[in-house]
Amino acid sequence: MRPNMQRTITVTGTGVTRAEPDVGAFRIGVTSEGETAREALAANSAAMERVLAALEQVGVAREDVQTSQVSTQRRHGEPRKAIPPTTA
Numbered sequence: 248m249r250p251n252m253q254r255t256i257t258v259t260g261t262g263v264t265r266a267e268p269d270v271g272a273f274r275i276g277v278t279s280e281g282e283t284a285r286e287a288l289a290a291n292s293a294a295m296e297r298v299l300a301a302l303e304q305v306g307v308a309r310e311d312v313q314t315s316q317v318s319t320q321r322r323h324g325e326p327r328k329a330i331p332p333t334t335a
Contacts, residue, residue, distance in 0.1 A: 274315075284319045291317075 281287035
């Protein structure tokens with residue numbers, strides 16, 4: 248190779264790919280109050296069961312749903328006004 252001669256390769260291209268989305272991430276929460284933690288947890292479980300049933304109706308399999316957090320907290324002061332439930 249001559250000292251002043253450089254070797255080069257030039258590549259130009261375009262690519263396109265298409266795929267159906269197969270993963271989604273979202274957070275859903277329910278809040279309940281009760282006279283005891285057990286009562287509040289039971290109400291929360293029932294509410295979340297309705298959410299899971301609604302998700303199943305639109306094609307989300309239960310094995311594709313994952314719980315990331317469950318917590319209870321002591322209520323201080325006066326109970327909050329009841330919020331009417333909403334349905335999904």
